[in-house]
Amino acid sequence: MTAPSPTAHEPAARAAEPLLVVEDLKVHFPTSDGMVKAVDGLSYTVERGKTLGIVGESGSGKSVSSSAIMGLFHGTSAQVSGSIRLGGTDVLSLDESEMRKLRGRQVSMIFQDPLSSLHPYYTVGAQIVEAYRVHNDVSKKTARKRAVELLDRVGIPQPDVRVNDYPHQFSGGMRQRAMIAMGLANDPSMLIADEPTTALDVTVQAQILDLLQDLQREFESAIIMITHDLGVVAEMTDDTLVMYGGRAVEYGATREILSHPEMPYTWGLLTSVPDVTGDVDVPLVPIPGSPPSLLTPPPGCAFHPRCAYRDQVPGELCSTLSPDLERGGRGPGHLKRCHLPDPESIYQSTVLPLLTHAAPSGAGEDVNR
Amino acid sequence: MVAYTIRRILSGALLLVVMSMVVFVLFYASSDTPERYACGPKCSAQQLEVTKQALGYDEPITTQWAKFAKGVVVGREFPNDPDLRASAPELVQECDAPCLGFSTGYGTPVRELMTDAFPISFSLAIVAFAIWIIGGVSLGIVAALNKGSIIDRGIVGLSLLVFAFPTFFIGLLLLTFVAIRWGIVPLPEYSPIAEGGPFLWLQGLFLPALTLAVFYLAGYVRITRAFVLETGSEDYIRTARAKGLPQRTIIGKHTLRAVLTPLVTLSGLDLAGLLGGAIITESVFNFNGLGKLAVTSITRFDLPLTVGIVLLISTFVIVANIIVDLLYAVIDPRVRLG
Numbered sequence: 001m002t003a004p005s006p007t008a009h010e011p012a013a014r015a016a017e018p019l020l021v022v023e024d025l026k027v028h029f030p031t032s033d034g035m036v037k038a039v040d041g042l043s044y045t046v047e048r049g050k051t052l053g054i055v056g057e058s059g060s061g062k063s064v065s066s067s068a069i070m071g072l073f074h075g076t077s078a079q080v081s082g083s084i085r086l087g088g089t090d091v092l093s094l095d096e097s098e099m100r101k102l103r104g105r106q107v108s109m110i111f112q113d114p115l116s117s118l119h120p121y122y123t124v125g126a127q128i129v130e131a132y133r134v135h136n137d138v139s140k141k142t143a144r145k146r147a148v149e150l151l152d153r154v155g156i157p158q159p160d161v162r163v164n165d166y167p168h169q170f171s172g173g174m175r176q177r178a179m180i181a182m183g184l185a186n187d188p189s190m191l192i193a194d195e196p197t198t199a200l201d202v203t204v205q206a207q208i209l210d211l212l213q214d215l216q217r218e219f220e221s222a223i224i225m226i227t228h229d230l231g232v233v234a235e236m237t238d239d240t241l242v243m244y245g246g247r248a249v250e251y252g253a254t255r256e257i258l259s260h261p262e263m264p265y266t267w268g269l270l271t272s273v274p275d276v277t278g279d280v281d282v283p284l285v286p287i288p289g290s291p292p293s294l295l296t297p298p299p300g301c302a303f304h305p306r307c308a309y310r311d312q313v314p315g316e317l318c319s320t321l322s323p324d325l326e327r328g329g330r331g332p333g334h335l336k337r338c339h340l341p342d343p344e345s346i347y348q349s350t351v352l353p354l355l356t357h358a359a360p361s362g363a364g365e366d367v368n369r
Numbered sequence: 370m371v372a373y374t375i376r377r378i379l380s381g382a383l384l385l386v387v388m389s390m391v392v393f394v395l396f397y398a399s400s401d402t403p404e405r406y407a408c409g410p411k412c413s414a415q416q417l418e419v420t421k422q423a424l425g426y427d428e429p430i431t432t433q434w435a436k437f438a439k440g441v442v443v444g445r446e447f448p449n450d451p452d453l454r455a456s457a458p459e460l461v462q463e464c465d466a467p468c469l470g471f472s473t474g475y476g477t478p479v480r481e482l483m484t485d486a487f488p489i490s491f492s493l494a495i496v497a498f499a500i501w502i503i504g505g506v507s508l509g510i511v512a513a514l515n516k517g518s519i520i521d522r523g524i525v526g527l528s529l530l531v532f533a534f535p536t537f538f539i540g541l542l543l544l545t546f547v548a549i550r551w552g553i554v555p556l557p558e559y560s561p562i563a564e565g566g567p568f569l570w571l572q573g574l575f576l577p578a579l580t581l582a583v584f585y586l587a588g589y590v591r592i593t594r595a596f597v598l599e600t601g602s603e604d605y606i607r608t609a610r611a612k613g614l615p616q617r618t619i620i621g622k623h624t625l626r627a628v629l630t631p632l633v634t635l636s637g638l639d640l641a642g643l644l645g646g647a648i649i650t651e652s653v654f655n656f657n658g659l660g661k662l663a664v665t666s667i668t669r670f671d672l673p674l675t676v677g678i679v680l681l682i683s684t685f686v687i688v689a690n691i692i693v694d695l696l697y698a699v700i701d702p703r704v705r706l707g
Contacts, residue, residue: 103610108611182608
């Protein structure tokens with residue numbers, strides 16, 4: 001009678017913790033030129049059934065951090081440290097064969113380009129069957145039935161026929177649906193979608209996002225949505241993590257981050273989104289400069305060389321001291337990594353007018369001439 | 370698929386016809402007195418004239434080619450003279466289809482010389498092919514899977530070293546030490562399967578085939594290694610890993626299937642080239658294959674024989690191309706299903 005009690009307590013303890021807890025994750029790649037710090041001290045959590053959006057430019061570490069969750073750096077030269085707990089399991093302490101059993105079953109990944117991510121020489125069905133059978137000891141026939149079911153669920157017409165098609169016979173949107181079907185084959189509790197709609201055209205993008213939302217409700221999975229599309233973030237996610245140079249620069253509830261961003265990099269991301277209903281003469285506002293070198297990151301705040309607001313920080317703080325990720329002016333649920341003393345007022349006075357197209361369109365023209 | 374096959378075969382046949390024209394024109398145009406080589410250096414002017422007429426060298430080159438082509442299809446007679454055939458049939462040489470003419474050096478039909486030499490070259494090529502494919506591909510995979518390790522560096526370094534040695538050197542080395550000095554194997558000598566059985570056949574071929582294979586093997590190690598590494602960074606391999614597949618499935622199924630395509634192309638064409646004879650290896654080991662025959666025919670200005678061998682080699686290459694393309698369709702559904 002005493003034996004079951006600890007095991008009965010354990011799930012309760014786990015339930016208190018979010019499904020995914022990433023703490024101080026570092027992924028460093030040793031190269032002949034030095035250490036490339038692709039991810040440098042990243043922490044976040046994802047609750048069951050919730051969606052986290054990870055946003056940032058190419059090379060900001062968004063994909064690398066999620067590949068670490070999948071344990072895809074096993075057997076490479078990458079040095080991964082920190083902790084990743086998925087459903088209470090410390091992922092980083094697992095060896096390759098234990099990790100392999102987790103991949104595709106507990107946590108699946110959907111990739112950016114569905115054409116190159118599916119094997120060109122095997123049928124879509126065979127690839128889903130393979131994903132299912134590697135974790136379930138079932139006959140080929142049963143697995144095939146499951147594949148047809150899944151294809152039906154993700155909205156492939158005539159799934160019993162299309163299951164025998166090769167990836168090149170599918171359209172782009174159907175391929176991504178098939179990828180999603182493959183990702184969901186084993187009912188994973190965690191789904192990582194790495195820019196799942198970037199390679200698709202806009203109408204198909206919306207369909208795929210709708211599908212993911214439906215499936216999330218049905219399967220109760222947690223989703224990490226890696227993207228550089230703030231529209232996707234607004235539409236899909238509960239929380240948002242903005243990454244820059246391998247670190248989180250802003251983290252909080254999506255509604256918070258999008259309405260009251262406190263970090264100039266996030267402002268830059270917001271203002272660089274073109275407004276389709278706006279004046280066509282208004283120039284796009286890109287973030288000047290290019291992403292920082294991960295080999296020799298700039299001293300102080302990694303964003304300071306590109307930051308238009310660094311003059312408003314007293315002293316040489318921006319170029320000497322790296323700011324901590326700490327709570328901003330709006331409460332503990334909103335973290336930012338920035339020295340600016342009063343970001344909210346700058347946002348309201350300077351950035352927000354750029355986002356509302358009516359007022360600044362005239363100003364934009366003035367700048368042009 | 371059937372239409373594609375037929376189209377490929379027809380275009381291959383057309384290519385062969387064009388090839389024969391080019392070769393014919395090139396070789397016969399290069400020498401203004403082909404009858405001199407046919408008749409020999411001591412021929413008198415009168416004999417030369419007779420030879421010229423008997424072999425049809427007095428006719429325009431287009432007529433010569435037409436007769437040659439006709440001979441390939443239905444056979445021909447030398448000299449092509451109905452009167453002579455009626456009066457003295459013993460003076461007329463019959464040449465059955467496919468007739469490639471008579472070798473001026475050997476005095477026998479070109480086809481006969483080639484059918485004698487072909488089994489030797491064919492055996493040599495097949496055994497060498499087996500050695501280099503098995504050895505090269507597996508070493509290449511091993512090197513790729515241990516990329517950067519001592520094993521990888523050893524295999525790559527060694528293959529580079531071997532690749533740098535000329536074939537005749539490796540051949541002489543093997544012949545001198547393995548066969549003569551140490552006597553590990555008897556002196557290589559071609560023994561047809563029909564006569565001595567498969568063991569003697571293989572034993573006789575071993576050293577020359579190894580010589581021939583070593584060069585290709587070194588190349589295939591590096592090619593296979595590169596293909597495996599390149600495929601390893603493909604997105605679909607990452608997908609396979611993300612699915613939780615074990616490493617042996619990822620390599621054995623997903624990677625190798627993709628690596629197969631370029632390897633089939635390369636090896637098909639390499640084998641086709643070798644079927645036409647391995648000149649150096651055959652010369653070193655004194656195997657009377659097509660390669661040696663080709664060298665002899667060229668040094669003796671034996672034009673009909675040279676043309677015959679060149680056409681045979683072109684046929685192999687064209688046929689191999691067609692087979693490789695058809696295999697492509699078998700391997701790659703994107704080709705098959707368009």
